[in-house]
Amino acid sequence: MTTTKAKVVYSPAFTDGAEFQIPTFRLLKQDGKLYKSAKTPDLDKEKALRIYKAMVTTRILDERMLAAQRQGRLSFYMQCTGEEAAVVGSAAALDDGDMIMAQYREQGALAYRGFTIDEFMNQLFGNELDYGKGRQMPVHYGSKVLNYMTISSPLATQIPQATGYAYGQKLAGQGECTITYFGEGAASEGDFHAALNMAAVHRVPVIFLCRNNGYAISTPAAEQFAADGVAPRAYGYKMDVIRVDGNDVLAMYEATRAARRLAVEHNRPVLIEAMSYRLAAHSSSDDPSGYRSKDEEAAWREKDPILRMRLWLESKQWWTEEDEKQFQEDMRREVLETMKRAQKRSPPPLETLITDVYDEAPPMLAEQFEKLKAHIRRYPDEYPKSARHVKGGV
Structure with a gap:
C-alpha cells in the first residue's frame, strides 16, 4: 500500500511523463570559455592540472594499447576515448576514501587516483606483478589501495554491488560514499532497477553515474528506450537526478561534488546521466563502421573534451603549448618503455x-x-x- 497522498480524479487520466523535460547542466563552451551565466567551480590550478593530465594520459594509453592489440601483443582492449571528461571529472570530485565501482571504460579514474603506467601494464599483460595474478582479461583493473573495486566482465553486476557497499558505508558512518559507472546499455539490465530501488528505499550514499555514450555496442540509444534517456527513471524511485554534458569536465566535476554532498550528508542516492559519445569502437573486437557513419563520428570529434579543457587551462594561463608538447612526449615515451618492461616480466607462478x-x-x-x-x-x-x-x- 502506498503512503503517497495522491490527488483523486473521477475519470481516466493517463500520463506518459513527456511533460518532464530534464535539462542538461553545462558550464564550458567548446572554445574553452564559460557560458555567460556559468560560475567557475572551486578548482585550483594544482587540481585542474591533475585532472587534465589524467585525461591526456588515458587518451595516450588508449591509443598505444589499441595499437599493441592490433600488433598481436595484447589480446583485447577497450578505450575511454571521448568520455575522459565524464570519468575523470567525476572521479576528481570524490574523496580518496570513496569507493569506485567501474564498468570497463573508467581507466581515467584510476589514472587520476595515481595508478601508475606500470600498474596498468602489469594488468594488461597479466604478468607476475599483476594484482589479479593473470586471472582476468585485460582492462579488468582493480586497486585495493586506491579504493577501486576490481572490474568484472558480466554487464551491470557492479550496480547492485555499489548499493550494498554504500549501505555498509552508511552503517560505518565515516562520511564516505560509493560511485558506480555504467553505460546506457547496462541501464537496460534488471540489476540497474534493483539497485536503484534498494538504494532509494534504504537511503544509502551511492552515486549512479550513467555514461550515455550513444551506443550499447552496435545498438543506438534510440533503439534502447522510448523515454527521454535514462535520467527520468530516477523519478520512479523518488531519487535525485541530474543530466550533465559529459564532455564538459567542469560541469561533471561540479555536478558530482553536489551529488556527493547529497549522498554523504543526507544519505540520498543520486543518478547522474552524462551525455557523451563513444568515439572509439566498443572494444578491439568491434568495427563501428557497420552501424554508424564517419560524419557522425567527425561531428563528435569537434566536441573533444580534452581540447575543451585544454583551451580553458590556456585561458587561465595554467597551461601552454610547450607544456602540452612536453607532456605528450614524456607520456608517450613512458607508455612505450613501460609496455616493453611489462612484456618481459614472467607470468604469475x-x-x-x-x-x-x-x-x-x-x-x-x-x-x-x-x-x-x-x-x-x-x-x-x-x-x-x-x-x-x-x-x-x-
Missing part, C-alpha cells in the same frame, strides 16, 4: 592458480594441481616455458 580462495589449498585442489604438474612434465614441448613457471619446478 603456476601455484597461484589455487591460492587466495582458501587459507590452505584443500586436498582436492592440491591433488588437481599435482596432476597438472605431472601433465606438463609429460608433455613439456606442448607448453611454453612460462607455463612451467612454478616454485621448485614442475
